Amino acid sequence: MLALNASMFIVTIMSDSNNLEVSSVRQILLLLADGNFHSGEELGLLLGVSRAAIWKHLQKLEGLGVKLVSIKGRGYCLEGGLDLLDFDSIASQLDSSLPLKLHLFPHIDSTNSYLMRHESPALNVCLAESQSAGRGRRGRAWVSPFAQNIYCSIGWGFDGGVAVLGGLSLVVGLVVVRALQRFGVTGLELKWPNDVLYQDRKLAGVLIEMTGDPAGYCQVVIGVGINVDMADDASLTITQPWIDLREIVDQQKLSRISRNELAAALIDELVKVLSDYEQQGFASYCAEWESFNAHTGFMVELINGSNISSGVCLGVNEIGALVLETSTGKETFQGGEISLRRR
Numbered sequence: 001m002l003a004l005n006a007s008m009f010i011v012t013i014m015s016d017s018n019n020l021e022v023s024s025v026r027q028i029l030l031l032l033a034d035g036n037f038h039s040g041e042e043l044g045l046l047l048g049v050s051r052a053a054i055w056k057h058l059q060k061l062e063g064l065g066v067k068l069v070s071i072k073g074r075g076y077c078l079e080g081g082l083d084l085l086d087f088d089s090i091a092s093q094l095d096s097s098l099p100l101k102l103h104l105f106p107h108i109d110s111t112n113s114y115l116m117r118h119e120s121p122a123l124n125v126c127l128a129e130s131q132s133a134g135r136g137r138r139g140r141a142w143v144s145p146f147a148q149n150i151y152c153s154i155g156w157g158f159d160g161g162v163a164v165l166g167g168l169s170l171v172v173g174l175v176v177v178r179a180l181q182r183f184g185v186t187g188l189e190l191k192w193p194n195d196v197l198y199q200d201r202k203l204a205g206v207l208i209e210m211t212g213d214p215a216g217y218c219q220v221v222i223g224v225g226i227n228v229d230m231a232d233d234a235s236l237t238i239t240q241p242w243i244d245l246r247e248i249v250d251q252q253k254l255s256r257i258s259r260n261e262l263a264a265a266l267i268d269e270l271v272k273v274l275s276d277y278e279q280q281g282f283a284s285y286c287a288e289w290e291s292f293n294a295h296t297g298f299m300v301e302l303i304n305g306s307n308i309s310s311g312v313c314l315g316v317n318e319i320g321a322l323v324l325e326t327s328t329g330k331e332t333f334q335g336g337e338i339s340l341r342r343r
């Protein structure tokens with residue numbers, strides 16, 4: 001099991017003093033991230049420790065799911081290198097006046113669970129390189145291998161009760177699309193309530209959870225997972241059609257998008273939209289959301305437990321409910337555990 005101290009990468013951009021504690025394991029990772037071979041001696045010199053100690057650190061890395069190649073006489077290498085999340089890089093791309101606390105973990109159970117455990121009225125952002133218990137909607141697991149994707153949660157306290165959640169969940173999908181559009185990505189679609197799709201394959205998902213007063217002040221945790229560069233072995237357990245950003249970038253001949261740039265864009269768009277959403281609600285996002293709706297005009301099925309409703313998708317309304325033209329007329333459906341599929 002992983003023996004890393006989960007709190008070692010906690011940093012904050014709220015105050016001037018960044019208390020980033022650079023661990024030995026992280027130093028090794030940063031060196032190996034270039035994809036070249038580094039000898040045990042070089043690593044030992046860097047950290048000022050013995051080769052046996054280095055070996056122990058490398059074991060920890062393997063415990064994180066980092067695949068090391070070791071060749072006698074050459075040392076250790078991370079094939080293909082790693083695009084690691086970096087606090088300074090993310091913070092430098094964010095508006096420093098934002099009242100935001102950023103927590104960056106090498107490994108965690110789930111960024112959503114972390115923020116649910118640490119309720120706070122402040123705006124907290126939690127990012128992790130990997131999750132051991134990443135959660136998706138409808139009780140699904142979210143495959144979360146090390147340093148390959150974005151796992152990001154934002155915790156936020158607001159006065160609005162559960163009624164606000166339906167529309168919020170849709171708006172967050174739109175935020176992901178907006179963040180990706182900054183890098184020139186086109187052809188993205190939204191599947192109600194908030195899956196981000198590309199050519200009918202899932203690129204990103206959103207999980208929103210809430211604690212507090214269902215009619216008043218509550219703590220909302222918004223979790224976003226974006227597939228960036230998923231290794232084949234990690235993807236074997238994914239049970240739905242999926243795609244990662246690397247494939248889209250290759251297809252569209254775009255410049256490479258680093259995870260730090262993407263994380264910063266996502267946080268920036270999310271924070272901007274959250275304060276606006278609190279004032280405006282979903283109505284002002286309805287038309288934009290609809291312009292990405294993957295299902296408008298298509299015959300769909302909505303599955304809610306053992307109930308299946310069929311109809312032509314007419315789009316979403318001003319509170320984010322899905323409108324279907326069924327055999328008995330127009331019907332609207334709201335959030336929860338409903339699942340939508342094209343017929």
Ligand code: BTN
Pocket residue numbers: 109110111112113131133134135136137138140142150151152153195204205206207223224225226
């Ligand atoms: C879905 O099923 O589509 C929602 C997936 C949400 C995954 C993200 S990854 C960051 C955050 N932490 C979690 O445990 N889940 C969300």
